[in-house]
Amino acid sequence: MPLVTAETVKQVLRDLYGYQITDTDAHSIAHGAGAMLTLAGHLGSIGIAGIEPPFSYAVLVAEATRAAKSKS
Amino acid sequence: MSTPFRELLDFDVATLSTKLRAREISPVELTEAYLGRIEQTDGPLRAYITVTDTLARKAAKKAEAEIAAGKWRGPFHGVPIALKDLVFTKGIRTTGGSKILADFKPAHDATVWTRLNRAGAVLLGKLNLHEFAYGITSSNPHYGIVRNPYALDRIPGGSSGGSAAAIVARSAAATIGTDTGGSIRIPAALCGCVGLKPTWSRVSRYGVLPLAYTLDHVGPITRTVRDAAMMLQVIAGADRNDSTSSRERVPDFSVGLDSEITGMRIGVIRELNDGLSDDVARSFNTALETLRSLGATVDQVTIPSLPMAGIMNGIITWAEALEIHEEWMRTRPQDYGDDVRRILEIGMMTPATSYIRAQRARARTLAESIAVLSNHDVLVAPACAIAAPKIGTTHILEAREDRVDVVAAILRFTQPFNTTGQPAIAIPTSLSPDGLPIAMQIIGRPFGESEIIRVAAAYERARGALAPPPEIA
Numbered sequence: 001m002p003l004v005t006a007e008t009v010k011q012v013l014r015d016l017y018g019y020q021i022t023d024t025d026a027h028s029i030a031h032g033a034g035a036m037l038t039l040a041g042h043l044g045s046i047g048i049a050g051i052e053p054p055f056s057y058a059v060l061v062a063e064a065t066r067a068a069k070s071k072s
Numbered sequence: 073m074s075t076p077f078r079e080l081l082d083f084d085v086a087t088l089s090t091k092l093r094a095r096e097i098s099p100v101e102l103t104e105a106y107l108g109r110i111e112q113t114d115g116p117l118r119a120y121i122t123v124t125d126t127l128a129r130k131a132a133k134k135a136e137a138e139i140a141a142g143k144w145r146g147p148f149h150g151v152p153i154a155l156k157d158l159v160f161t162k163g164i165r166t167t168g169g170s171k172i173l174a175d176f177k178p179a180h181d182a183t184v185w186t187r188l189n190r191a192g193a194v195l196l197g198k199l200n201l202h203e204f205a206y207g208i209t210s211s212n213p214h215y216g217i218v219r220n221p222y223a224l225d226r227i228p229g230g231s232s233g234g235s236a237a238a239i240v241a242r243s244a245a246a247t248i249g250t251d252t253g254g255s256i257r258i259p260a261a262l263c264g265c266v267g268l269k270p271t272w273s274r275v276s277r278y279g280v281l282p283l284a285y286t287l288d289h290v291g292p293i294t295r296t297v298r299d300a301a302m303m304l305q306v307i308a309g310a311d312r313n314d315s316t317s318s319r320e321r322v323p324d325f326s327v328g329l330d331s332e333i334t335g336m337r338i339g340v341i342r343e344l345n346d347g348l349s350d351d352v353a354r355s356f357n358t359a360l361e362t363l364r365s366l367g368a369t370v371d372q373v374t375i376p377s378l379p380m381a382g383i384m385n386g387i388i389t390w391a392e393a394l395e396i397h398e399e400w401m402r403t404r405p406q407d408y409g410d411d412v413r414r415i416l417e418i419g420m421m422t423p424a425t426s427y428i429r430a431q432r433a434r435a436r437t438l439a440e441s442i443a444v445l446s447n448h449d450v451l452v453a454p455a456c457a458i459a460a461p462k463i464g465t466t467h468i469l470e471a472r473e474d475r476v477d478v479v480a481a482i483l484r485f486t487q488p489f490n491t492t493g494q495p496a497i498a499i500p501t502s503l504s505p506d507g508l509p510i511a512m513q514i515i516g517r518p519f520g521e522s523e524i525i526r527v528a529a530a531y532e533r534a535r536g537a538l539a540p541p542p543e544i545a
Contacts (some may be wrong), residue, residue, distance in 0.1 A: 003420055014422050017402050021417075025195040029414065033421035036390070040426035042210040043433045053431040054286070062315030 004033040075395040080105045082241040085299040087411040088245060089147060091470035092139060092188045099139070101151030101196050103132035104151040110196065110243045111387040113544045117241055118216035118222055121157045126154065131194040135461045138192070147302050149192030153245040156206055156235050157198035159185055159290075160279035162216050168281045169201040169231075171214045171407045172400055182279025184248055184290050187208040196244055199234030203412045205250055207231060208258050208482055213409035217463060219494065220263055221541040222508055226460040229259035229482070231283075232492045235293045236263035240541055246303050250280060251289045254486025255275045257498035257513055261295055261455035262507030264529070264538055267293045268300040271519050273318040274494030275304070276311035276455040284314075284392035286431070287385060287490045297499065297529040304521065318406050326524030334367030336527065337448045341515075342484055343378040344453035347476070356454045359501040359512050362534050363452070363527070373444045373451065376521055379436045387430040388491075390419030415504045429527040430451070438492040451528050455498040457481045459508035485513070495521045500538055509538065 006026035007068055021029075080102055083091065092095045107125050135150035155161065159166045167173045167494035181189065189195070200218045202210045210218035218233035221224040228237045232249030236259035239247055248530040249256040251269040260267025264351050268291045275290040282288055292303035305325050309462025313318040341358065348356065364370050394401070397416055405413055444451065461478050489496040496515045504510055514531075516524040 007423065009417070013417065015291075017405065019405050025417075027412075029417050029421070032418045036383070036387065036418065036422065037426065039453070040382075040387055040423075040429060043380060043384065043426075043429045046380055046433060047438050048429070048432045048436050051432045051435045053428055054434065056316075059315050066313070066315060 004030045007028045009033070068070065073443045077105050077108070081109055084295045085147065085151055085246050085302055086296070089149075089302075092150045093144055094392035095139060098304065099132040099135040099194060100129070100541065102150065103152050103196070105130050106196055106243065106245070106269055107518070113241045113243050116219060116544060117237055117243070118218050119222065119238040119241065119243060121169070121215045121234070122199050124195050125162060127164070128194050135192050135194060142385075145190070145192035146306070148188060148306055148358060150191075150194060151245050152194045153188060153248070154196045154199050154235070154238055155185060156201050156232050156250055158201065158250065159248055160281070161185055161195070161198065162390065164198065166281070167215070168199065168205070169212050169215060171377060172404055174214070178279065182314055183276035184280065184307045187307050188248075194316055197455075199232070199238055199247060202231035202255075203235055203409045204281070204397070205231040205252060206412045206415060208309045208479055209285050210259070211411040211463060213214045219463070221544060222264060222341045222459045223460065224544070226462050226508070227262065229262035229456075231255040231461065232293060233259050236260050236265055239263070239265045239293055239295055241544055246299055246306075249291060249293045250283070250488065251291060252283045252287045252389060252524055253483050253490055256289070256291050257295060257455050257486050257496060258482055260498040260515075261500070261511035264503070264541070265293060265495045265512070266297055266300045267291070267498040268304060269489065269496050269520070270304060270308065270521055271318070271495045273316050274320070274521065275307050276314040276317045276494070276517065278311055278313035278317075280450055282396055284389040286345065286392065287429065297497070297525060297532050298326070300497065301329060301525045318519070323522050325522055326527055327520055329529045331526050331530070332367065333363070333527055334532045336368045336450070338363055338368045338449040338527065339444055339451045341378065341451050341453045342372050342374045346480065347484070348454055348458050349458045351459060352454050352457060352510050355502040355504070355510040356512055359531065360452070362531060366530055366534055367447045373448060373498055374459055375437065375440045375444060377433070378488050379434065379435045381491040382484055384430040384433050384437070385487040385491045387405055387422060387426050390415070390422045391427040392422045394419035394422070400422060411482070413527075430529035434491050438494070441492055441494060445517045450520075451525050453513055453515070454485055455511040455513040456485055459504045459510055489515055494518055495524055497524045497528045499532060501535065503516055503539060507539075
């Protein structure tokens, strides 16, 4: 399982979000995140070679058009 | 115009609609009956965050005048409904079930409310939910614990817990919920009503507080399949305010409601047919027998990557939800409930690579599902592994006595179809021996709502009515 340590969790929350948590909470978050990263690592094994992420240029253009209209 | 109070509340939308149009009942009388019912039940139930009684009475009077003048707006004209409190309503507070948005009054309506409003629906109020829709218990730390009408010591499911509880308690005729990992289908299943999650993009998300942009769905929670089809008819379709809303043609969802299902091919998803409580397994197998008795062919199918679809859903939600909440997590972390803050903190550890990989992997599971649906009309699975657990329960014991996390056991059955974006409807199959609702879900091809509605309606007719919940004092 990828190692997410309680210390890493505490540092992220402190440096990026500006608050502190207890060691117990940090261990709990580290455990949850480690499990998630392990499972995420397995996603490559289900046959995703050649599959693009489902982000659409059509939506990008439509959002830009809508944003431009709402600015004007 | 003198139908008894209780009888008014027992009519489904389809019946109400006929009677309202024929002026056999009055929108004003009906709205008063519902407002009275909210007052009677919502102390223990906590289904509502805001009751818009003044606006409801005004809308009911307007509907009454219009119907009397022959200006019929359609089947929701004069029908009292309620919205999950993350659907924007102009000038009416929309909390998202949070302390952070406790005083937020949107400057515009969500498209889903614009369409229902235009159809003449009467808004009773805004419904309680799991904070920011990020959880499945609806035990809201800011607006009270929503309770299951069938057993007040049990959760209604979530996140649209208030939406389902209000339907079953007869404190709204129809409601709107949202579903990112199961939040329409889970509460419908645990409370014993119908929850329809349409195909992703079928219903506009404009003005709906997001949890995860690419997984959020908006849909009806109702008493019957027919009501769900009627409500979907009003809210579905392209919206220029939501660039991701589909331009796919919106069919007449009522077409198959009275059709037989003889000869239809129904696939039972092997990967979602284990880990069930004995009551759920029994109820699901009986439902399959009912589908066979209606002339459908029922056999087992496999979607090999489906067990990974839950983790795809989790990773995507962690990343997208954190992006939405990041500023508040910096400035107001103490204003979140403990469980929601914790899951957002786990999301802080999600690498961008995992997010992208999860997005790519969605297509694999959808490809496998579409392949199965090339020779099946719909798929079926239990909606939840268990009936509603008691409030505060964190783990269940399976037969082999492993401790299983309640949240994981419940989400496992619903999350995959947010990941694939396929339409899915939850429909009650029976009550357990201790009187708790149990449900199955019927899943279709992308934009195949008509097929799941047809099968669900046929099943509902064959199943007959469920015993109502005990009276709420």
